[in-house]
Amino acid sequence: MNASTATHDRLPPPWHGQRLAVIGFAALVVLCALWTVYGRDELLSIIATCRAEGAACSPTRLAELTFGSDGRLRLLGTVSIALPALAGAFWGAPLISRVLETGHGQLPASPRGRVHWYLTRFALAAAGTTVAAALLALLVVWWWQPAANKAHGLPWYDPAILHATGPATLAAALFGLAAGTAAGLLLRRTLPAMITTVACVLVVRWTLHASHRVVFSPSVFTAEGTTAPPMPEGAWWSGWGFLTRTGGQAPASACAPEADMAECMSRHGFTGTFVRAYPPGRLLDLPMVRYGHPARSGRRRYGSRGMAASPPRALCTPRPPA
Template sequence: MSALSLKGPAWVTVRQYRRTLWLALALALFALAVVAGLRIYTAQEPLPMRDGTWIPGADNHGYPKLRAIMEYVSVVTMVLPGVVAAFVAGPMVAREYESGTYQLSLTQSVSPADWLRSKVTVATGFALLAMLAVMGLFWFGRLGVREGWDYHWGQAGTYTATGVTALAQVLAAVAVGALVGQLVRRTLPAMAAAGLVMGVVTLAFNAYRWSILPLERATGSLGADGPFTPSGDHLYMDSGVLTSSGTPFDQAICWNQINAIPGIDGDPERWEKAQEQCYAEHGVTTQYLDYHPASHFWPTQLIETGIVLALAALAAFAAFRVLRARHP
């Protein structure tokens, strides 16, 4: 047991922020109690099951509350890296420089590298535990609210809370916080800068992660009866029509042309015939749908995780280089 106990600078770091750590634990237990209570309350109502999915009864008032809380939890998984970066950059690093207390640590036979390493190690351990707790909470609550598009694996919150990218993001957050805290050295500006950096990283991946792997395409003839969408679970990305040469065609061309015909708005049959004629004039023969199959989830997760870990390693390396340059 003694081998597992913290010693030296790491022990000091934990002692410094023990109130924050206890508060985080209390919030996690409170959230778990709320979700567990709502799940128990929801189970009181007779809920029909379909393929293991809970469908709410008409008088089930707990179900919408549980869904709303799960949406907040999924948002927390995306926001938590920014919070971690801000806390590491501000209270853990920049405030030490701003108040001059880091000098006291350096007089206690502790090297600058050990001083920063202890803070990064403690922050990393608790940040990973916090993210795992949030992800576990989402998994526990989501068992009862899988129904609905907003819990699809392609949605940003669900994607983050059910994969491994979130863990890489908190590692990057710690490294970014350590780097920004040394560069800025003032608590509030450091917190704002570090939170902004991680916010930009999160938004960038939310916007472009589905461009990492190539899309798959399903096609069907114009006017075909029945859906031509792919079988199995998938993430819709785009749809449209193609010419005989396979080139995407801008449907606005036909829409503008048809809208210019007087009195056609109130006649669906004339509209359909005019559209068919316009498509024939431009050689449009096929409709298409671009999508990501469910099999793209884990490859995308792993590629994104690798990129984020590379950013984390780069930020950590830069943080210790800056420390070495200022405290040789």
């Protein structure tokens, strides 16, 4: 037996050391599934009980009754959001570093053999991470669906929904796993690789979250006069202001909140109002643009005559969400 063959004999199989990670992530998904079944059943029961009261079941009362359910749904969304860091720290970081650190096995002498072993080992971890991320995202959507974008539910731009659902969650999970694997390969020590991975995932997610509004422009809705521009239900406001005679835009601060809106607009020569907002239909575009997907990031304009919308209402200092 030559040296090369002996090296391959001492090399652990690609699935070695991943059993604990598989069991841990499977247990996490099962627990979240049980939590989702209980929470969604509770939400449907609350909605049905309230609606049975007839006129007494106002949107405000229904929102008060489902407040606790919203908090539990946010907790599930937080688990989905944290999955990239968990996958990177507890699956990706030990993937190679533990073998190197403990000396349990030796890597193949040939570069081709090392690459094959790396890819096979990472592919198994990537498959498990993808399945876990997809299942968690589906559980969040399933729980959210009965009250999605309604007064008694969470809006689509709530962080627990926006960051925890859609294809971008899979990209984030795979990024976390890749970052952990790379840290383990470079540092060759498990604990420093885990710490580095968590820090890397947090920094990247914060950077993308802080810059997504710069990369992804909101749609612009306009209306003539003092009426608020009609918008789709559940749109995420990012700002508003006034239209000038030349087609320009003036900030909302041009008219003080306590001022007479019609008189102020006449004095400044404003002809209408505009609102910048992200419609619910762009739920997938907004998170996917953070991970390099060529989403439709161009700004859109909607006029009050060109869309079916709710009846105009008097403009009285709209307040965009924080």
